[in-house]
Amino acid sequence: xxxSHKRWRxxxxxxxxxxxxxxxxxxxxxxxxxxDLWCRPAGQIRGRKALWWPLLLVQPFGPIxxxxxxxxxxxx
Numbered sequence: 001x002x003x004s005h006k007r008w009r010x011x012x013x014x015x016x017x018x019x020x021x022x023x024x025x026x027x028x029x030x031x032x033x034x035x036d037l038w039c040r041p042a043g044q045i046r047g048r049k050a051l052w053w054p055l056l057l058v059q060p061f062g063p064i065x066x067x068x069x070x071x072x073x074x075x076x
Contacts, residue, residue: 033063
């Protein structure tokens with residue numbers, strides 16, 4: 001049983017746009033989470049920073065988990 005793989009040129013314009021849109025959202029989420037993790041003091045993070053770094057690579061759930069659950073809000 002062979003499995004055919006579509007090449008970029010075989011995709012419709014709508015499929016290409018969807019892929020590029022989702023990829024840019026994923027990249028933005030990961031970059032935002034990584035920048036926040038880098039700059040945020042360890043006392044404002046649930047768990048250890050060293051454990052969050054590899055989790056950011058689990059796409060797209062890692063960055064979303066960090067941004068929603070991993071940060072302790074700073075008191076204003």
